[in-house]
Amino acid sequence: MLIVVDYGLGNMRSICGALEHIGIDYLCTSDRSVINDASSLILPGVGAFPDGMENLRKLGLVDVLDRLVLSQGVPVLGICLGFQLMAKVGYEFKEEAGLGWIDARVIKLETTSERIRIPHVGWNDCVHTKNSPLFSGIHEEALFYFTHSYHMECFDQRDVSVISFHGQQFTAAVQKSNIFGTQFHPEKSQLYGLSLLRNFCTIAKELC
Amino acid sequence: MFRSKLFTPDYRYTANFVDSWSIDEIVLLDITRPEKRNPELFYTVVSAFSRKCFVPVCVGGGVRSLDDFKRYLDLGADKIAIGTMAIQQPEMISQAASRFGSQCVVVSIDAKRDGESYRVFYNCGRDVTSWQPEDLARRVEDLGAGEILLTSIDRDGSLEGYDNELNSIVSRDVTIPVIVCGGAGKWQDFVDGFTIGGADAVATTNVYHFTETSIKNAKQFLHQKSINVRL
Numbered sequence: 084m085l086i087v088v089d090y091g092l093g094n095m096r097s098i099c100g101a102l103e104h105i106g107i108d109y110l111c112t113s114d115r116s117v118i119n120d121a122s123s124l125i126l127p128g129v130g131a132f133p134d135g136m137e138n139l140r141k142l143g144l145v146d147v148l149d150r151l152v153l154s155q156g157v158p159v160l161g162i163c164l165g166f167q168l169m170a171k172v173g174y175e176f177k178e179e180a181g182l183g184w185i186d187a188r189v190i191k192l193e194t195t196s197e198r199i200r201i202p203h204v205g206w207n208d209c210v211h212t213k214n215s216p217l218f219s220g221i222h223e224e225a226l227f228y229f230t231h232s233y234h235m236e237c238f239d240q241r242d243v244s245v246i247s248f249h250g251q252q253f254t255a256a257v258q259k260s261n262i263f264g265t266q267f268h269p270e271k272s273q274l275y276g277l278s279l280l281r282n283f284c285t286i287a288k289e290l291c
Numbered sequence: 292m293f294r295s296k297l298f299t300p301d302y303r304y305t306a307n308f309v310d311s312w313s314i315d316e317i318v319l320l321d322i323t324r325p326e327k328r329n330p331e332l333f334y335t336v337v338s339a340f341s342r343k344c345f346v347p348v349c350v351g352g353g354v355r356s357l358d359d360f361k362r363y364l365d366l367g368a369d370k371i372a373i374g375t376m377a378i379q380q381p382e383m384i385s386q387a388a389s390r391f392g393s394q395c396v397v398v399s400i401d402a403k404r405d406g407e408s409y410r411v412f413y414n415c416g417r418d419v420t421s422w423q424p425e426d427l428a429r430r431v432e433d434l435g436a437g438e439i440l441l442t443s444i445d446r447d448g449s450l451e452g453y454d455n456e457l458n459s460i461v462s463r464d465v466t467i468p469v470i471v472c473g474g475a476g477k478w479q480d481f482v483d484g485f486t487i488g489g490a491d492a493v494a495t496t497n498v499y500h501f502t503e504t505s506i507k508n509a510k511q512f513l514h515q516k517s518i519n520v521r522l
Contacts, residue, residue, distance in 0.1 A: 092391070093364065094367060096365065097341060097367055097369065100341060100343075100345075129391065129394070129395060130390065131388075131389055131391075131392050134389070176389065194466075197466070200467055200468045201467065202394045202437050202438070202467065202468070204438060205315070205468075205492065206521040226521050230347065230394040232437070268347070268369075271346055271347045271369065272346075273345050273346060274345075276345060277345060
């Protein structure tokens with residue numbers, strides 16, 4: 084079963100609504116024992132990095148997620164904060180260790196131009212740096228919806244699948260074997276976003 | 292569609308067209324005066340919109356606590372607009388930003404011309420503050436707000452175009468995105484909102500009530516005028 088991990092931060096209804104719309108069976112829960120049996124995972128989230136990690140720890144989910152993703156190879160899709168939490172460390176408000184699945188750090192977007200506003204809010208282009216099945220069948224010029232002030236800086240460029248630009252280049256999507264993540268919100272990116280979620284569910288079925 | 296006295300705007304009508312009209316984002320504000328407010332009804336509207344619309348939804352109206360933030364987010368909102376709370380309990384901006392992230396906190400500033408400058412109003416435009424909009428905008432940016440929704444009370448509903456003097460005063464003083472609202476009546480008004488007003492996004496209500504292809508045409512027009520929009 085696809086599990087949407089509810090760790091108390093952000094818009095569960097958005098992601099669940101999108102999954103229902105495309106006809107995917109899922110369970111949205113924060114229950115450790117249910118998550119334990121996941122065949123694939125979506126880690127959504129909107130909010131601050133330290134709060135995200137604190138909530139995951141409080142719910143006792145860190146070791147469960149580690150085992151599923153790292154040992155069992157369960158496919159996972161991180162979205163926005165859920166994507167950022169997969170990094171080794173974050174620097175939002177304070178230094179905080181992340182889940183550490185991706186060799187990366189999460190730092191503030193920097194801009195030198197007055198015309199470039201932070202947070203980066205809105206629809207933006209994507210540049211594909213490698214083929215990822217997550218984007219299969221999705222038009223290369225498709226725009227996705229972003230809203231963030233921090234970005235993931237990957238130390239191993241092989242993990243990066245999509246980049247985008249907002250005052251600076253940043254990571255828009257990653258893939259490292261069974262680990263997928265997007266800085267943008269597929270559940271808020273209309274038809275292309277729904278296609279991406281559908282692709283993830285297809286990949287998840289094939290991998291299991 | 293013809294507007295007559297019998298026509299009552301219905302959110303369910305609009306919600307059906309969000310995808311096909313290529314709307315980028317939706318702002319839902321409960322502007323009912325506090326004494327007449329029916330929160331349950333508004334929750335239904337928020338929930339119906341967020342369920343059907345796969346674009347970001349910003350919700351506001353009557354938000355006074357972090358619990359109100361949480362309630363709207365649970366209903367499917369992506370960001371929360373606050374007005375009165377930003378004036379009366381500015382410290383809540385920082386608390387909300389640290390709990391939900393800055394991108395979630397939109398401060399709605401309603402301003403009205405006051406001689407040579409502008410003045411901020413709150414409580415559905417009934418109470419005046421000592422704030423000038425650009426000062427309040429800077430203050431809320433410092434406190435951690437992620438966006439500003441700037442409404443001109445004078446122009447709201449007028450279809451005379453945005454108050455771009457107000458817009459440029461505010462947008463040049465902050466580094467967070469400014470959404471301008473109030474007064475758009477024709478496509479050129481959107482262009483002026485970006486080029487003269489310095490807006491990062493333009494919002495509108497009335498101008499879209501009239502035709503089916505409004506939004507696509509408006510965005511095509513912006514594209515022709517070299518404004519970078521999603522078509």
